[in-house]
Amino acid sequence: MKGWWERAQAVMPGGVSSPVRSFHGVGGTPFAAVRGQGAYLYADDGRAYLDYVMSYGPLILGHAHPEVIGAVTHQAALGTSYGAPTGLETEMAELLVSAYPGLEMVRLVNSGTEATMSALRVARAATGRKRVIKFIGSYHGHHDSLLVRAGSGAATIGVPDSAGVPEEMTALTMSLPYNDREGLAAVFGNLGSEVAAVIVEPVAGNMGTVLPEPGFLEDLRRFTQAAGSLLIFDEVMTGFRVGWAGAAGYYGVRPDLVTLAKVIGAGLPVGAYGGKREYMQLVAPLGPVYQAGTLSGNPLAMAGGLAQLRAIGGPAFYPPLAEKTAALARGLEERGRRRGVAVAANSVGGMMTLFFADRAPKTFAEVEATDRGRYRKYFHGMLDQGIFLPPSAFETVFVSAAHEKEAIEHTLEAADTVFARI
């Protein structure tokens, strides 16, 4: 009998259901997960890994948190999906509305991709405009119009990142460097009246963690408001990850629309988009923007997500998580530098990235200029020591409440021995 990885590759592209899992960015063969508990992920060969991937963000309380598992199993016994409204959806929507600044109405969907696709549709309907602006190196899911990162320098009209996406589908998407306040001013000066929306990760997490420079989010708010464009915060990663009120609360800048997923689903497939009532009333059946989903607001996802959010409890959860994450970031920087390895880390809330560079990047171009060969060695060195980091230099490290101080210390010790060798 062939090994599972050969079998997987024979019947699924790259052997995976989502590309980064294939270890394509770092080389080598991924392990098959069979169980998660707290901060640890267990492979089918019996190895345990201290997990910093955490399902790419959702598991902020760790794997298999008892409250989440209890809620999901309780709900599963009552049925998996109804095709009729449930009280759970209302409870979820009420919780999101109560937590997120300026959020008045939400629509629940099944993924972050669906959420950003739909938010864009609402923005275009609300403004009667076509153009959207995104930032290079930001990821908003894999639907056609946002699968663009495009050129450099000034705004570039979108060139698709993927085969199978015609240029016509991305021609209305403009890409600017993250943190490029001058570029933003120039685009709004020329084309402001044509811009339906700016969509931004208020902390970029899909090029590694890249922080907004002071003034960047404020400029986005100012320019969009002046031009009658909508500001969409894609908080699929940052929502309930950097703070109870998302990056909007953390940085004190309020978007018109927001997209959420990951943490709100506790590892079950879920997403949400919402904003001011005047915009969300455009969504069917109230309005002309069509958007639907057979499994949207799925009761298992609602039960699991609600249980996780209730266990988080509120804003007080976040400062200790941020402190722990920052201690990891600082500790890695110190040990790297002591070993003569150029490293710099960014961290906020429970997200962090260690870059192999002299200083922490502020744009995707700077991320691309980091030493990715060294990241590969670091990744495999850490994996050998039982620590599972993101298998790509462009992904964020996720710290959960289940990562104990001792686990962080162990990570720093392991990194020290790896830095000595790379």
Ligand SMILES: *Cc1c(COP(=O)(O)O)cnc(C)c1O
């Ligand atoms: C993960 C992510 C998405 C896509 O969400 P999926 O659930 O994978 O479709 C969109 N935007 C951001 C910022 C993300 O981190």
